Amino acid sequence: MNRPFHGGNLKEASLKYKMGRDEFIDFSANINPLGLSPRIKEALLDSIDLALCYPDPYCDELKREISTHLGTDKENILVGNGSCDLIYLIARTFNPRNCLILIPTFSEYEYAVKISGGSCQFFKLSEEKDFLWKKESVLKRLKGEDLVFICNPNNPTGGLVSKEDLLFTVAEGKKRGATIVVDEAFIDFVEDSDQFTLVREAVSNGNLLVLRSLTKFFALAGLRVGYVVGAKRMIKELEKKQSPWSVNGLAQIAAREALRDQNFAEKTKSYIQQERNYLKERLEEIEGIEPYPAAANFIFCRLTKDGINSSLLAEKLGCQGILIRDCSTFRGLDNRFIRIAVKKREENIKLIAALKDIFGE
Incomplete structure (x- = not known):
């Protein structure tokens, strides 16, 4: 492959x-056309000597900053080397037998599942419907899969699905034993994004994980920082399979400053x-x-x-x-x-x- x-x-x-x-x-x-914010640049220059040191393997300070930013406990958060790193970690941890992926979408979901030994089923979104979907259509397609990847807003189509349809899918997935992963890598660019994100719902749903990226919005593509939000039990399972020192020290500093720079x-x-x-x-x-x-x-x-x-x-x-x-x-x-x-x-x-x-x- x-x-x-x-x-x-x-x-x-x-x-x-x-x-x-x-x-x-x-x-x-x-990537954000405005590039790095001056605040991030200054923080990186001031901290360049940290390249000599091992980074905090648990990203504690960054997790505290994210938890403040989201209004969640830091135990509901796991930081990774970009959201793509976390996609692979999710596949490695939950080892799905059969995964449902709504296509066209980000190609790494399929690759991550397959190299972890799972198989993928695909729900092709309709060109005639602008590649958008409603809860009923996914419900009809969900037949025994134990993992579902949904990108919102979707890459590459840019389609945005309502919170109502997403939460319905999460609830139906729970009844059927499926974990739902909602990738919100581009949600920060969305107007009124609070009306679409599921980060707060993720902390109390035992079958929902929400991926977020700092790469795109804050132009940190070369440093790689992302995080996943979920129930504490699920985050603990992911932590067990994560490689040590996954996020370098300069990336952690840049991410903290990014979240503070409203x-x-x-x-x-x-x-x-x-x-x-x-x-x-x-x-x-x-x-x-x-x-x-x-x-x-x-x-x-x-x-x-x-x-x-x-x-x-x-x-x-x-x-x-x-x-x-x-x-x-x-x-x-x-x-x-x-x-x-x-x-x-x-x-x-x-x-x-x-x-x-x-x-x-």
């Missing part, structure tokens, strides 16, 4: 197009909302591109012009130093779909200009 493909591979792009990494505008990776968080949400709306409106003006409703910091699009598919478009843009995500590598999608990260205004303008040239040919 081949490793899943991801965006953001500037090394590969640099070799392919014979350009320096800093010459690319990377719309293929969904001004930066508010600035990011406002900026993303503004640029997402701008980018979507400009994409809608291009005949041959149909953007879907977007809830996070990226826009999922369908290509409708004859002669242009996702691979060809990615190649044409790549030659100009612009990278997008060709979604044909996602299970459940074909070469009619792309994903575009929301970037800064001047970068978004360059993308739109390049797309207009290509689609006007």
Whole structure:
């Protein structure tokens, strides 16, 4: 089984197009376009000597910060080396025999389950329904699986499911002996995210785990920090299987400062909302591109012009130093779909200009 493909591979792009990494505008990776906050940068510079020391293996200070941020006990939290690390830990710990995955979605769920010895069943979301789902449809599909992965908002489609539908699925999963994992890696970008997140419900549900990432919203992709929220019993089980020193000391410091920097968080949400709306409106003006409703910091699009598919478009843009995500590598999608990260205004303008040239040919 081949490793899943991801965006953001500037090394590969640099070799392919014979350009320096800093010459690319990377719309293929969904990272905060504002970059690191000044507060995080200052904290990292002040703490650089900690690279000489072993990190706190339990991330106690960071867990306290997260618990304050969420309003939960720190015993309900486990920190990992990015949320992807925790996906593998969940699969390794609960060792599912059969897992249900709603597709198209993040490819690491499938890989993590399969290398842990489990099998996967797939519920393909309908293109006609904008790849969204309702509680009744998942209920009909849930037949004996002991683990279910749900991404909300979903990557790559950007679809957002209501808390009501998610909690119904959790309750039905409990009756059927299934653990539900809700991946909220992009929830911080969502307007009124408190109305959608299940972190508070996770502490009291014995079959619900909620994954959160600091990588995307706080631009910590190179440091890797994520966490999982769940009932204390479930967190203890995960702790038993976690590798020691999973999160390096500088990552722990950066994550603590990130959670304390509410001004930066508010600035990011406002900026993303503004640029997402701008980018979507400009994409809608291009005949041959149909953007879907977007809830996070990226826009999922369908290509409708004859002669242009996702691979060809990615190649044409790549030659100009612009990278997008060709979604044909996602299970459940074909070469009619792309994903575009929301970037800064001047970068978004360059993308739109390049797309207009290509689609006007």
